[in-house]
Amino acid sequence: MLHRVRVSHLQVSFNGEEVLNDLSFDVSAGEMFAVIGPNGAGKSTLLKSILGLIQPQNGRIVLDDESKTVVGYVPQSRVIDDETPISARDFVSLGQLSGFFPWPSMQERKVLREIMSFTDTDRFARKPIGKLSGGERQRVFLAQALVRHPDLLLLDESTANLDPDAQERMMELVQKAASDWGVSVIFISHDLELVRKYADRVLLMSRGFYKTGTKQEILNDQAMLKNVYQSISSEADGALQQKSPSAGLSLSASPR
């Protein structure tokens, strides 16, 4: 099977603190690949390394046919001022303005319409992005990442703060992009129910511990999950313990 991304022996440290150490895995074309693990495990660091925003100390990240791979990314937090005057449509189109001319071509306009309809953001296309609800904004962010027709889509907790219905709708969209266009998706989530429903394979990570497997292999191993989610909180200081990473997790999620 075609590998879209191959991560080999990745090592990343910040000021001498090792965050990722000898992490290896690969993701295939059209695969929904979930990354789970407690706060501070290095999940966002992993995505930023794949994007080239962080320079690893060691290891390799190889994108399939690197020069042509288009990567879409929705970061973990994106602060938009309520008064931001840009419309949802213009915000989405920012994802595609890469050509010589600063205005969109006919083709770009067509793609923009298609993506906005696909993500159901056309309903509020003219509204200023600052006036949209959190869930509407998340869909706009996804639309902006999709408008370039990425080969690889990196989602950092894109469904956090969405109501359960909106979470499902967003994941269904992403799954459709994977199955219809062969987009490989790496998504970080703390919602194990959502992971169980939408992931093909899962990477469970903690500091220095990594396990990749099918969603059944990872999510049905309650003892391993518990160990991993407790490993960082037991090492951490009181502040982190108060905000226990496992608090919001449904570890008792029943196997389907």
Ligand SMILES: Nc1ncnc2c1ncn2[C@@H]1O[C@H](COP(=O)(O)OP(=O)(O)OP(=O)(O)O)[C@@H](O)[C@H]1O
């Ligand atoms: N640029 C940076 N400089 C220094 N330390 C950093 C930097 N980026 C991340 N870190 C540290 O690396 C560790 C992993 O951070 P990361 O954001 O990857 O965690 P995460 O798994 O995404 O956590 P969460 O679930 O809370 O989003 C944290 O301890 C963080 O403080």
Ligand SMILES: [Mg+2]
């Ligand atoms: Mg993160």
